Amino acid sequence: MGALTWATLLLTHPLEFRTLLQYWLYHDKKRDITAKQEHETSGWDRETMRRCWYFLDMTSRSFSAVIKELDGDLARVICLFYLVLRGLDTIEDDMTIPDEKKQPILREFHKLTVKPGWTFTECGPDEKDRQLLVEYDKVIQEVNLLPQQYRDVILSITEKMETGMADFAHKAATTSSIYLETVDDYNLYCHYVAGLVGEGLSGLFSASTKEADWLADQLELSNSMGILLQKTNIIRDYREDVEERRFFWPREIWGKKEYGFAEMAEMYRPENKEKAQWVQSEMVLDAMRHLTDALDYLKLLKNQSVFTFCAIPATMAIATLELCFMNPEMFQRNIKIRKAEAASLIMRSTNPREVSEIFRSYCRKIHSRASTADPNFLRISVACGKVEQWCELHYPSFVRLPSSTGQAVSFDPEDARTKILENEQKIDSELRKRKRIEEIREKYGKTNEEAAAAIKDEGGFPYEVLLLAGGAILLIIGLVVGIVWWVMRISD
Numbered sequence: 001m002g003a004l005t006w007a008t009l010l011l012t013h014p015l016e017f018r019t020l021l022q023y024w025l026y027h028d029k030k031r032d033i034t035a036k037q038e039h040e041t042s043g044w045d046r047e048t049m050r051r052c053w054y055f056l057d058m059t060s061r062s063f064s065a066v067i068k069e070l071d072g073d074l075a076r077v078i079c080l081f082y083l084v085l086r087g088l089d090t091i092e093d094d095m096t097i098p099d100e101k102k103q104p105i106l107r108e109f110h111k112l113t114v115k116p117g118w119t120f121t122e123c124g125p126d127e128k129d130r131q132l133l134v135e136y137d138k139v140i141q142e143v144n145l146l147p148q149q150y151r152d153v154i155l156s157i158t159e160k161m162e163t164g165m166a167d168f169a170h171k172a173a174t175t176s177s178i179y180l181e182t183v184d185d186y187n188l189y190c191h192y193v194a195g196l197v198g199e200g201l202s203g204l205f206s207a208s209t210k211e212a213d214w215l216a217d218q219l220e221l222s223n224s225m226g227i228l229l230q231k232t233n234i235i236r237d238y239r240e241d242v243e244e245r246r247f248f249w250p251r252e253i254w255g256k257k258e259y260g261f262a263e264m265a266e267m268y269r270p271e272n273k274e275k276a277q278w279v280q281s282e283m284v285l286d287a288m289r290h291l292t293d294a295l296d297y298l299k300l301l302k303n304q305s306v307f308t309f310c311a312i313p314a315t316m317a318i319a320t321l322e323l324c325f326m327n328p329e330m331f332q333r334n335i336k337i338r339k340a341e342a343a344s345l346i347m348r349s350t351n352p353r354e355v356s357e358i359f360r361s362y363c364r365k366i367h368s369r370a371s372t373a374d375p376n377f378l379r380i381s382v383a384c385g386k387v388e389q390w391c392e393l394h395y396p397s398f399v400r401l402p403s404s405t406g407q408a409v410s411f412d413p414e415d416a417r418t419k420i421l422e423n424e425q426k427i428d429s430e431l432r433k434r435k436r437i438e439e440i441r442e443k444y445g446k447t448n449e450e451a452a453a454a455i456k457d458e459g460g461f462p463y464e465v466l467l468l469a470g471g472a473i474l475l476i477i478g479l480v481v482g483i484v485w486w487v488m489r490i491s492d
Contacts, residue, residue, distance in 0.1 A: 019340040031069050041073040043145075048138040049076065052083055055132050055139075059086050066312055071305045074208045076142075077150045078309075081200060083139050084113055084158055087120075087132055089193070092165040096124035099173035106166040110159040114144055114151070149207040157200035164192030179247045179264075183286065186250040190227045190234075198226030201310075210303040218300065224293030225310065231287040232317040235280070235324050239268060240334050253286070254279045258375060268331040274373075277326050281376045284325050284366070288383040291318065291359060292390045299352045299394070311349040315358045319345060322362040326369045356391045363387045 033042035033053065043049030056079050057064050067078050088109050091102060105112070105120070112118045118140060120133040132139075143151060168189060171177065180186045202222040205211035234241070234248045241248060242265050254261050259275045261267060267276035294314050301307040319337050324330045337345075348354050367384040370377050391397075398415035402408055411418040440446055 015340075019344050031075070033068050033075065041076060043076050043142065046142075048141050051135065051138045052079060052142055055083055055086075055135075059083070059129050059132060062316075063313075066309045069305055070309055071210060071303065072208070074204065074210060074306075077146060077154075077204055077208070078201070080139060080143055080146065081154050081157075081204065083132065084143065084154060085161065085197065086129060087113075087136055087139065088158060088162055088165065090123060090127060090129045090133060091120065092169055094123050094127050096127075097122065099170060102169060102173075103166055106162050106169065109162045110155045113140060113155065113158060116140060116144070150204060153200055153203040153207055157196050157203070161192055161196045164188070164196075168192070178245065180250045182252045183250050186248070186252075186286075187227070189248070190230045191223060194226035194230030195223035196226070198222035198224070201226075205301075205303075205306055210306055211301060215300060218297065221293050221297040221300070224290040225297045225314070228287060228290040228294050229313050229317050231283075231290070232320050235283050235287060236320055236330065236336075237334060238264075238330060239332060242268070249279075249283060253282050273328050273331075276331055277328060277371075278374050278376065280327075280330065281325060281370070281374050281380060284321050285376050285380055285383055287317075287321055288363075288366075288380075288387075291363075291383075291387050295352070295356055295359060295387075295390055295394075298355055304350075307351075308349060311355050312346055315345045315349045315355060316342065318359050318362045322365050325366050326371065353395045356395055359387050360391045 032038065034044050039045040042053075044053070053068075056067065060082065063082065067082065068075055070078060088106070091097065091105055091109070094102075101122075117137050119136045123130040123133055143154065146154070180189060199219055199222045202211075202218060203216045206213050206216040238249070247264050249264060254264060254267070259279055261272070261275070261279070266272055267279060294317075298307065298311055298314065301310060316337070319341060323335060323337055327335065329335055345358065348358060363384040367381060370380045374380070396417065398412040398417045400410045400412060411421060437448060437452055441448065
């Protein structure tokens with residue numbers, strides 16, 4: 001941002017100016033992959049790996065920054081994982097490649113990815129990631145340098161993804177069907193292009209030993225995490241995809257009789273604004289069913305860099321869903337959250353509790369804008385309520401955490417749950433007291449009154465502990481004096 005842009009932002013959006021300034025001043029870049037001490041794990045000292053980092057910057061500016069901040073060699077591994085899948089996706093997306101040529105390449109891509117020297121130069125001239133495939137031999141060289149446990153995960157996920165992509169590409173080329181018909185088809189497509197990415201990342205996290213071994217087996221949560229991000233992008237990119245004749249919204253949703261659309265392109269016409277927003281809300285609702293799975297997944301992570309890597313895209317996704325919800329501008333242009341909001345989310349996405357609070361705040365905004373005229377109103381309310389329920393279950397709002405001033409954990413006195421907790425604590429204390437009285441009666445043969453008096457004495461000042469501590473101190477002093485006296489006796 002230039003000086004003029006900063007000045008304009010200060011005058012027009014002062015709060016956003018403050019947020020961006022805080023981000024610029026205080027958000028530390030945790031890692032510099034070009035530094036000499038990082039060469040062993042980042043591979044920056046090899047020309048081929050430097051080129052791979054360049055392609056990562058060119059193909060994904062948003063993911064590039066968070067990938068580079070991952071600990072150790074995990075950044076390099078996930079960089080290569082991303083480039084392999086980006087190369088596969090580029091071939092699948094390129095409509096200038098005939099199906100009979102595309103099919104064998106797609107279905108063998110996992111083998112080509114480890115075949116030294118292989119490149120692909122037949123992508124259309126307008127394909128934005130064409131150069132990645134022209135120099136794909138550099139990616140292959142680096143993939144072949146990876147330890148076996150990483151390479152196995154990458155090739156396994158690539159094989160699964162290429163099969164799904166090839167099936168969908170072949171169906172589109174041979175049936176002339178340009179639409180996904182059902183929600184199940186939509187979910188399957190999102191699984192192939194994004195859910196498998198989530199599964200692969202979990203496998204790589206486990207293979208790196210930075211996360212538990214069993215994380216690789218959390219397939220449902222990993223799949224939901226990836227699908228949430230993919231569905232969010234599909235919703236936001238409506239206008240761009242329609243203009244390029246890519247239709248990912250399932251007909252089962254937008255083709256309902258109550259909406260009355262025969263083609264997806266009809267939704268951006270001004271006269272269809274209301275019903276188009278109803279379709280939009282149902283698409284957002286479909287994405288929101290993955291929110292609690294995403295929160296569950298994030299709660300499993302223990303490595304800070306891995307958590308941040310996963311949390312930032314998730315919070316960006318819920319913010320984007322809120323931006324799209326009931327927003328007619330989405331049908332006219334590609335909309336994005338503002339830079340200051342993105343910066344704030346990056347700075348806040350540091351722990352599961354804060355991320356859950358971000359999810360809850362955006363769900364409340366979605367619920368506040370929901371219209372009772374919308375056929376999806378009730379289901380939207382339920383989806384928002386599930387996030388509220390998740391947050392209250394794991395991080396009850398009546399519990400006040402310690403503050404920076406040193407205040408201990410406390411409870412909101414105005415919340416009814418505080419009174420319930422206090423009553424439970426009293427009952428627990430009374431039960432412990434009764435149990436102790438019973439123990440004293442059985443052990444010493446005393447009456448209830450005598451046992452109760454003994455317990456009262458136990459709760460008094462700990463004289464025995466004080467005497468033991470004093471004795472220990474005197475013993476230590478005596479030993480020190482004795483050693484000094486002995487040294488002085490035998491020395492000159």
